[in-house]
Amino acid sequence: MNVKEILKQVEKPGRYLGGEWNHIRKNPSRVSAKVALVFPDLYEIGMSYSGQKILYSLLNSHSHILAERVYAPWVDFEQKLHSQNTPLFSLENNIPLQEFDILGFSLLYELNYSNILTILDLGQIPLLSTERNIKFPLIIGGGPAVFNPEPIAEIFDLFLIGDGEEAFIEIVEKFMRLKRECEEKEPILKELIKIKGVYVPSLYRAFKPPKSYLLAVKPVEEAPTKIEKRLFYDFHRAPFPEDVIVPNVQTVFDRVAVEVARGCPQKCRFCQASSIYFPYRVKSPSLVIENTINSLYSTGYEDASLASLSISDYPYLDEVVEYLMDELVERKVSLSLSSLRPKGLSSAVASNIIKVRKTGFTLVPEAGTERLRCVINKRLKDDEIYEASFNAFSQGWRLLKLYFMVGLPTERDEDLKGICRMVEEIIRVGSGVLKSPPRINLSITSFIPKPHTPFQWLNMEEERILIEKHRNIKSNLKKYPFVKFKDNPIKSSVLEAIFSRGDRRLSKPLFRAWRSGARFDSWKDKINFQVWKEAFESEKIDYQLYLAPFSKESLLPWDHIDTGIKKSHLLQELEKALKEESTLSCLENLCGQCQGCLLLPLVEKEFKEAIRIEPKKQHPFGKKTDSVLRYQVFYSKLGRARFLSHLDLANVIQRTLRRGNISVAYSKGFHPKMIISYLPALPLGMEGKAEVFEFKSEYHYDEKEFIHHLNKFFPSGIKFINLRRVKNSEPSFNESINGMVYSCDVNNEEIFRAVEQHRKEEKMRPMDLYEVVKVLVERFLAVNKNESIADIFLDEKKGRLYIYINYPFQNGVRPQKVVEDMFDIKNSVFLMAREEILLKLTSTGDSSI
8 A cells, every 4th residue: 555645645644654652563473363443533632542542552461462553534534545445554554454353443422423434434344243244353342432332333243331451351362262263253242242341232122112212222132131331340450551652743632641540439410421430449549650650751741640530539639749749840741630620629739730830720610500510419619619710820820721511401591690600700810819810711511411320311402592502601701802712513512412312223324424424523623414414304313302301211222231320329310400409429428328339349438548659760861060061963854754743843852852861951930841942844744864953951961872872762764863062152053054955856756757748748859867857957947046046956876856045045935846846746845855954164164964
């Protein structure tokens, strides 16, 4: 497959490169099982998902298993693969999807369902389970969305419900053994369903139960009536992949993220995650600290975060943050906390996490009044929100993120006005502390009554009412220019609600919408609800039925999936919600009084572990000096690395310096950054043979030792060439640049075709390739009298055309445009390299670098 040619023609080719730092590339011929871990969204989204990182590390820790990554290609890449009949492939070895034994899809979000079909189609794999025999890969789905898998049940061979750390390995091992023994897929699936947490849709039949307009399912053979979710019991010592892959392009959450707890002890009635990840389990604080520090050393990340559904409930939060910051301050690494509840923000935590730089500060009131927060069991007082805001502003935060929902059960006008009042009060608090208005990022989402929650029987608010509520809030706050709104399209919420509450009938409109162009429906600029509306109408499905209230007596499409929480308990919580009564968290309530779950032995409430840790210590490379030294580093950017943007390249270099423990001078202030100067950016796609950047350090580095040491920490395509100590009195290299030398390969097939075309059209006398090139150069120079172009000449021995351009560039000259105009071709940047930087003469007589 000619991947390189496709990369030249698509947006952000770095998404498809692979070869990142810490990636694992095995020999496919030396393993017995090949697994593709598939994320049905862009690389930038999927590379931020911790679940895939955990499974990637666990699977590859077995010598006989190969695990590689696959992400949904953007529309342009999809079109190129189709036009060239090239199958979608994995990043590590470029293995076509159909050559894997298993495809494991991470299903986080219902709006990714159309991308599942795109991936299978591009992998040249039949879309329906019934159309695939044993010769095709086994298609598995896992993640939060599979707690109602029915809308996509016909696509998947099986689903893994619950935690995957132990179960996925069991599935792979058993499947590969059975595959050697069986010639048909059906007997294999009948054996795989014996693994706890496995749901095989083909062994169940959809039917219409009484008092319901939705389809439920029941087993047709010897399959369990209910699928108990798989739980990883030993989460206290859960493995964390410290050597996570460091992406070459910027991702959504570009940091080390260590999971400190799984599940949530709070009982917010709208929250599906608290049910599907139940029960609450915490990780050893010693292991959290060890994982975080070791992973930072391994990756070179400049940010770390502690992740949990409710980080404030982590019992060791204060101690862990204090211990980590003692280490991170020295390395200029910032720490952020996810899902921090206001009353969980202690002054000690707040003062610690701002020691390096101020990461985002988020408050999630969800509702505008205490009454409505009581309905949803978000036990949070107004005063607590204002106090947390005051604490944040007092510590120097000037930006606050606020999250609210509209369309919640029993919501009234006063609740919507309460959102506006709360925002205004937070502005008042911030202005009093900061002496100027704070910036507010206000996120407003539409409530969806999700499965496995107390609100699953309720309806979703009508779209026209939701539109009006969103408009009202914006209208009342538009007088504050420093309040920025972030809201998801209501059509997206409607579509998400349909598929999260749907049954098996939804597969037909899914297929129809996908064939009509539905892609990346979670992206604002991609969702086209008209396509979906027409698909529902064509299949004679009234999608409004999935948004309506459900009977409490009837079976629901997801009732065969057992989260461990009793359905009777969800009904009790619904009744309490409508009475505006709150419920204590799992950490506060007595299990004997609650009796809402079937997993009592797992609930731990006494946390007394002392922190004992000896993380790997790394000492700075080089020798400490009493002065600040100045260095220039020369490096090459070749091969696939040419597809990295200048910003992504800068991130790669900085993280490489951190991995190598190179001490670099930082800027001062609230957001310290490495002080590094770079050359003018290379165009995306052009190679660089003599690139350079400059930094300062208080350490002395030997040139050979520095180069040998750092090159061990680079991803493929980038290599340090040499190090030069620079006198502090010398001007910066940007001030010293006199010109730049670029080259292109005239023996390239594209240029050869262009030269032949010129020869034919102009009926030139017989002459070889180089003679024609010389004619074209002379012609170009005669017409283009640009003072920036110092010279152009052909080196016949090397087969390269060299272009000397004075710096700074004048009259908009660009080296790639010179080549394009000369040969009348496009995308010449992929044929070119920056060869050399010419400097003004120095006292030593040097004139180039």
